[in-house]
């Protein structure tokens with residue numbers, strides 16, 4: 715399953731649906747067992763999952779692969795696509811539904827050649843980066859950080875929702891997801907600014923009640939789209 719719904723690249727309309735409540739998760743983001751956090755978030759209705767194992771204490775080697783396979787299995791049980799951040803080798807090895815790469819990672823045009831029709835997400839911070847990613851075969855763009863974040867040590871300066879309005883005004887039509895410091899309270903503004911969804915790490919993974927937090931994001935997303 716890459717949830718393109720069969721052979722060929724995923725349709726933009728389907729990609730927009732998947733981006734509505736996009737969980738990004740790694741062991742360093744979780745206060746309890748990552749599988750338990752993911753299962754609670756899936757029960758709350760998250761629509762897409764990215765495995766992002768980065769930062770101090772991040773797993774490597776066999777333990778990293780084992781966690782990836784474990785989390786992917788939980789997503790498969792719920793029919794939610796599972797993407798891998800940065801590591802194209804790992805994504806291909808475990809049969810993930812796609813990858814997300816940034817401007818400092820393997821070039822999007824080469825990743826597209828390696829992954830075939832699987833989902834390809836690319837980070838963009840400027841119109842030029844967004845236009846290049848579109849040319850190079852991205853299925854969606856990750857835009858941010860929108861707000862300050864403690865989950866990415868090397869994050870660029872927060873841009874605010876205005877970057878989303880700018881990209882849309884300049885003709886970027888690809889599915890967009892906002893990321894960076896997004897909370898339940900700020901999610902609506904991200905959608906109104908032009909994003910198709912929101913990507914979240916800490917507001918879900920570090921919530922006192924993960925399922926409830928995910929549920930509130932999903933409910934907010936539905937309300938914004940109605």
Ligand SMILES: Cc1ncc(COP(=O)(O)OP(=O)(O)O)c(N)n1
Nearest residue numbers: 799814815816817837856857893913
């Ligand atoms: C959905 C989404 N958007 C942006 C990012 C950031 O990717 P990148 O710039 O490559 O930084 P790292 O996440 O690799 O530190 C993302 N991972 N997901």
Ligand SMILES: Cc1ncsc1CCOP(=O)(O)O
Nearest residue numbers: 859863865894895914915916
């Ligand atoms: C991976 C990434 N890319 C830009 S900001 C960020 C971290 C988002 O984490 P949080 O939702 O906890 O701010």
Ligand SMILES: [Mg+2]
Nearest residue numbers: 800815816819
């Ligand atoms: Mg990256």
